Amino acid sequence: MKTMKWLIKRELWEHKGMLVWAPAVIAALIAALALGSIIMGNHLNFNDDSSPLSIGSVTIEGTARMRIVETMSQAYMVSAMPVLMVLSFVVFFYCLGALNDERRDRSILFWKSLPVSDMSTVLSKVALALVVAPLITLGIGTVLSLLILFAACGAVLAHGTNLFGAMLMSPDLYLTPLRLAGLLPVYILWALPTVGWLLMVSSMARSKVFLWAVGTPLVASLLLVWAEKMLHIGINASWFVTRIVDRILLGAVPGSWIIFEGDRVALQHEVHRMAVPETIFTASWGTLGGISVWLGVVAGVAMIATAVWMRRRREEG
Amino acid sequence: MSAVITAGNLSKTYGKQAALNGASFTVEAGRIVGLIGPNGSGKTTTLKAILGLTQFEGELTVLGMDPRSQRDALMNEVCFIADVAILPKWLKVKDAIDFVEGVHPRFNRSKAEKYLANTKLSPNMKVKAMSKGMVVQLHLALVMAIDAKLLVLDEPTLGLDILYRKQFYQNLLEDYFDENKTILITTHQIEEVEHILTDLMFIQDGKISLAASMDEVGERFTEVMVEPQFVAAANALQPMSQRTVFGKPIMLFDGVPRLQLSTFGELRTPSVADLFVASMKGTYA
Numbered sequence: 001m002k003t004m005k006w007l008i009k010r011e012l013w014e015h016k017g018m019l020v021w022a023p024a025v026i027a028a029l030i031a032a033l034a035l036g037s038i039i040m041g042n043h044l045n046f047n048d049d050s051s052p053l054s055i056g057s058v059t060i061e062g063t064a065r066m067r068i069v070e071t072m073s074q075a076y077m078v079s080a081m082p083v084l085m086v087l088s089f090v091v092f093f094y095c096l097g098a099l100n101d102e103r104r105d106r107s108i109l110f111w112k113s114l115p116v117s118d119m120s121t122v123l124s125k126v127a128l129a130l131v132v133a134p135l136i137t138l139g140i141g142t143v144l145s146l147l148i149l150f151a152a153c154g155a156v157l158a159h160g161t162n163l164f165g166a167m168l169m170s171p172d173l174y175l176t177p178l179r180l181a182g183l184l185p186v187y188i189l190w191a192l193p194t195v196g197w198l199l200m201v202s203s204m205a206r207s208k209v210f211l212w213a214v215g216t217p218l219v220a221s222l223l224l225v226w227a228e229k230m231l232h233i234g235i236n237a238s239w240f241v242t243r244i245v246d247r248i249l250l251g252a253v254p255g256s257w258i259i260f261e262g263d264r265v266a267l268q269h270e271v272h273r274m275a276v277p278e279t280i281f282t283a284s285w286g287t288l289g290g291i292s293v294w295l296g297v298v299a300g301v302a303m304i305a306t307a308v309w310m311r312r313r314r315e316e317g
Numbered sequence: 318m319s320a321v322i323t324a325g326n327l328s329k330t331y332g333k334q335a336a337l338n339g340a341s342f343t344v345e346a347g348r349i350v351g352l353i354g355p356n357g358s359g360k361t362t363t364l365k366a367i368l369g370l371t372q373f374e375g376e377l378t379v380l381g382m383d384p385r386s387q388r389d390a391l392m393n394e395v396c397f398i399a400d401v402a403i404l405p406k407w408l409k410v411k412d413a414i415d416f417v418e419g420v421h422p423r424f425n426r427s428k429a430e431k432y433l434a435n436t437k438l439s440p441n442m443k444v445k446a447m448s449k450g451m452v453v454q455l456h457l458a459l460v461m462a463i464d465a466k467l468l469v470l471d472e473p474t475l476g477l478d479i480l481y482r483k484q485f486y487q488n489l490l491e492d493y494f495d496e497n498k499t500i501l502i503t504t505h506q507i508e509e510v511e512h513i514l515t516d517l518m519f520i521q522d523g524k525i526s527l528a529a530s531m532d533e534v535g536e537r538f539t540e541v542m543v544e545p546q547f548v549a550a551a552n553a554l555q556p557m558s559q560r561t562v563f564g565k566p567i568m569l570f571d572g573v574p575r576l577q578l579s580t581f582g583e584l585r586t587p588s589v590a591d592l593f594v595a596s597m598k599g600t601y602a
Contacts, residue, residue: 006419
């Protein structure tokens, strides 16, 4: 356990730029854009009464006010979406390099001179991709969303309506990030085949890891499509593309499961009159009822095991 | 004295090329052994086998363990510096110390810090910003602070200037080595290690061609500056090699009694380098 803590720290030292700074910079950009437009908006209102943008001072009360607070407290995490999308790239490229960089610069000889098993090393990288990186991103995303939310409330306040009290009292404000964090297990299970595939390629390829990781499934799909069309053999190429290629390349995208299982789990918030975040939460956990996620988990674990074996047996230098 | 390493009939091929071809040897505890051989003779493969970094055929026991199956446990007792400059570029001095302290049960932090205090390395320095010599200093500081039973060095001073090289071996001898430790070292810079070695192993074409303590080497091999009138008689004793210095032939003999040779001329103990050249004759021919 102590070893694992240090292995994770090690990964953070090495990849701080990718894991922390990349999402942080994106978040800062979004914040700057959002705050900029809020401030600019206010500016117009106060200085130019003839402007068509001018709303002047309004006081919103009653049901309308409640609806606004409800919507805002449920939907404010939407501002974090771009940051969460960055997560897919971070996880993808982190995994591609995880077992290849150390071989390329030969530092693997140093890591292997320490009493740390190949299993713990590879597992620390899996944990980083599936737990640490998502939590860091979610943290940054939450801070960003809260910042924008409060800035928006501040802008509304400038127009005479104070939403702060109601907003801070709204349980959704606190529940929304927690619900997202509660989706982490779903994310882990759906991202496992991608992480496993990328780590396996990373442990095998001598160079050009990206080409191997992306090229192999794409060429395989093309061949299958060709065989299906030209030879009229009963292969279902599109099944291969959607069930295998998508799963090993796009599994690290947060929310990918909604697309993968779109035909099976529908977002029925209209029907059940549930709030949107709650619907997503329930539907996401609902995807775990299907078989396909578990097949992916099995494949992912097998590929991670292969990566461990490769790191143990492969010769360097 | 128990054997730290026992190797029997080690074999390993890369494709059709044999890297190890039935090498057998033992290394006793408390020795500094030089494994010396020409390029491609199987030195590095031998070290990799000992460290569990490669698969091979034959029998090999290191500190009572099989490096193929018990590598993780073995690494508690064994340290190695493989080549120079294999520390990752992004690593900071303080992080390196923290990490090794965190994962190695036999690491003594104060020892490493004491050693680093005598260098120009500062805690926040990254490997990227270090010269080759400094990287080796950092690596040596980490390794010397680990109380390992066996230290394996593969060309540890390759590409370093003479100041770093001398300091490296001096530190190794003065601050690290004791009777409980064993050091196995390969290098091409024979002159620089020969005075610190206690044992010598020559490896040629994947086989051990000579394994002896330095004392035995001194007894067994003799170099004679033969006076001209004794050249024919000396040649009859089949010298290993012969070269000419100042017009006089210098012959290297294996196993001929010194008393007998002393009649031919001036005697001396050959340097390891001379011995190496003589015994590897024809390697690249």
